[in-house]
Amino acid sequence: MRVLIGTQRVVDGLSFNVFPGERVCLLGASGSGKSLTAGAILGLLPASACAQGSIRVQGREVIDLPAARRPIDVRVGMVFQDSFSALNPLVSIGSQLQEPFRRLHDLSPRAALQAAIELLDAMALPDPGQIVRRSPAELSGGQRQRVCIALALACKTPLLVADEPTTALDVVTQAQVLRVLKESTGRTGTPALLFITHDLCAASELCERAIVIERGTLVESNRVDALIADPQHSFTRELVAAARDGIGLAPRATEPTLAAGA
Numbered sequence: 001m002r003v004l005i006g007t008q009r010v011v012d013g014l015s016f017n018v019f020p021g022e023r024v025c026l027l028g029a030s031g032s033g034k035s036l037t038a039g040a041i042l043g044l045l046p047a048s049a050c051a052q053g054s055i056r057v058q059g060r061e062v063i064d065l066p067a068a069r070r071p072i073d074v075r076v077g078m079v080f081q082d083s084f085s086a087l088n089p090l091v092s093i094g095s096q097l098q099e100p101f102r103r104l105h106d107l108s109p110r111a112a113l114q115a116a117i118e119l120l121d122a123m124a125l126p127d128p129g130q131i132v133r134r135s136p137a138e139l140s141g142g143q144r145q146r147v148c149i150a151l152a153l154a155c156k157t158p159l160l161v162a163d164e165p166t167t168a169l170d171v172v173t174q175a176q177v178l179r180v181l182k183e184s185t186g187r188t189g190t191p192a193l194l195f196i197t198h199d200l201c202a203a204s205e206l207c208e209r210a211i212v213i214e215r216g217t218l219v220e221s222n223r224v225d226a227l228i229a230d231p232q233h234s235f236t237r238e239l240v241a242a243a244r245d246g247i248g249l250a251p252r253a254t255e256p257t258l259a260a261g262a
């Protein structure tokens, strides 16, 4: 897969899979092409950028399909760093969360509201019956981010891309959001996760496998524990030197949920 801005290849020859039940992190320095990779996978590249090569979701080619034109079963859920701009400030949390349950899952308004409250409860949000009545501005950043995760999960996509979802949060709130992401992805009946970050500690708490890119090119790919124990590339060595130790789990080998290729 490549992403071009004009004639410049800002992502070049990047090739990796995310399998069902996996949580994979995409690591790279600032400007290395992580967000453009996410944008290509989501079908949300800026107008100035263009993706080439192959991006398959559940085996289906989607590289030329912007998010809004993708069939429901190959859409990709997303959680971004800025939870405030991801939500409509004028619409209550309940109405925003009801929408995917009504539109995609055909639930009645009452059943959709109940499903929204149950999902917020699973996100470890206190008093979800009250939270659904509030607007985004009436929540803390960590609460809003968990609402964004709930919103992404409500769409029941096979893959969730989380682009630096904890960067704007304090360390305690980061831990809560990481816990919720871990509990709600990477298992049967939940989406696989592509977690985009330059925080190796967060990556090691959440993910089993890591892909490291530099200047839009893959430079290292391994299990997170192996990567931490024996980093090969200079950027990975710098990341490891700056991070505390973590643990990783073995990836599971089945049909890929996502296959991005050149």
Ligand SMILES: Nc1ncnc2c1ncn2[C@@H]1O[C@H](COP(=O)(O)OP(=O)(O)OP(=O)(O)O)[C@@H](O)[C@H]1O
Binding pocket: 005, 010, 028, 029, 030, 031, 032, 033, 034, 035, 036, 037, 046, 048, 049, 198
């Ligand atoms: N809309 C755009 N127009 C022109 N260049 C862009 C655009 N978006 C990104 N770029 C350039 O493409 C490269 C990769 O950007 P990208 O946002 O993917 O990096 P990143 O790894 O996500 O960085 P960060 O960690 O700082 O968010 C950078 O050099 C950036 O300046």
